[in-house]
């Protein structure tokens with residue numbers, strides 16, 4: 001391990017606003033690295049790859065769920081919060097992962113899934129057993145309304161948000177699948193049990209949490225019908241559970257009970273679909289003692305029409321308008337997270353870039369744009385290699401409950417032709433992100449020696465870590481440079497942000513400023529050369545970072561990124 005890198009990570013961790021200059025890397029364990037040849041990634045596999053992450057330079061690892069789970073939603077359905085699924089290893093492996101990360105100056109944040117549990121969690125088994133069980137009220141149970149569901153809400157993974165349980169003749173609420181019953185946070189015993197479990201993990205040495213759909217935990221107890229959009233079968237209940245009535249109270253309570261004794265050192269990231277800028281400011285204003293930052297979803301909702309299964313082309317003007325508003329909204333108070341990718345989103349180079357002829361250039365341009373915004377950047381495994389979407393040709397190749405349920409619903413219930421349904425799944429399905437990490441060009445991609453749980457992208461022969469680490473102009477080395485810049489340049493971590501050219505459909509342009517220093521960031525979102533309409537005085541500025549080997553004043557070549565720097569006379 002290079003001491004230079006370790007020192008920079010240690011310095012980062014010593015300050016209370018350390019997260020402003022930190023970069024987080026998300027590991028989706030199932031697809032990261034398989035140490036025992038069963039075709040599924042595991043914790044020992046992650047441990048074997050820590051030098052890779054250290055070389056990249058990331059400060060924090062976010063680990064998607066490794067808890068005991070029937071794996072209906074790949075671990076986002078937990079049946080034991082205090083143990084590791086044997087598929088991934090053991091608690092001893094996790095302890096070693098923590099120790100090995102800490103030894104390299106990195107932190108670990110665990111995925112916390114407490115809006116719901118698995119239907120196999122003992123809490124739910126007890127709750128469903130009788131109307132009078134002491135844990136009955138730990139979940140949302142309601143008697144049938146006129147012999148049917150208590151309200152019209154639909155579930156995220158198709159069908160209604162309610163399932164009838166024969167044991168007691170009542171329905172339980174599940175915003176995702178029937179295997180993911182929602183916990184009732186109105187009940188103080190539920191909250192206490194969750195806080196106790198969180199403290200147990202922090203005592204074990206983890207450094208914080210990425211908190212799954214945490215803005216769904218407070219629901220309007222009246223559970224009113226939701227609006228039915230277009231020709232949808234079900235109502236949209238989100239108005240009654242997104243950032244619901246008691247959400248800030250719950251998070252402040254969690255802060256008191258769990259975070260406050262170690263607040264400055266922890267990283268707490270709330271995943272919050274549908275969160276508004278104004279709410280995000282409240283959630284992340286340090287003075288309010290709630291969370292460090294939130295994941296918002298606005299910018300990843302711009303390239304489809306309501307449903308993610310109805311893709312449309314991204315309009316760059318919309319992207320700038322959206323991200324620019326978040327930059328502005330959290331400039332004075334609060335803090336942004338920055339991401340293009342995660343385990344629920346398509347691969348960014350296939351989505352907003354060009355995964356053909358310009359794959360490397362566009363992957364670097366997208367990375368450069370994101371990482372020079374103000375906020376904490378998140379990298380999803382394989383993004384640093386410019387990994388692409390996967391072309392699945394039949395439904396049998398899919399593994400994701402969301403895609404499989406949608407396919408069944410569309411073909412069986414709605415009668416859509418299979419080829420049309422497969423076509424609508426292609427762009428935004430979550431398995432795009434979940435094909436195995438491409439470590440090498442060998443069979444198994446260096447991910448496994450066995451049969452992988454999901455197909456490996458055939459382009460692993462060409463796109464892989466072994467080919468990129470150490471090759472100066474690779475996507476990997478570009479990410480490495482971006483991370484180092486965030487560590488060394490306060491202007492990138494904390495400088496003011498100002499969006500330029502809001503109406504330009506092809507150029508993404510903004511400035512950052514910090515004292516006398518100013519940066520101009522320019523990105524060409526296309527293959528046509530373009531002359532950006534910015535102050536010509538920038539033509540003489542120095543190039544801090546670019547994705548072409550040479551520098552040609554202000555004109556932008558296909559998918560070109562330039563980060564220019566100059567010092568202003570004050």
Ligand code: TEU
Pocket residue numbers: 073076077113156176212213271273308343344402
């Ligand atoms: O995702 C919540 C979420 O709202 C989405 O990103 C979700 O994948 C999308 O609505 C589906 O179209 C979180 C997790 O990240 C996801 O993997 C889980 O499936 C989900 O919660 C349930 O725990």
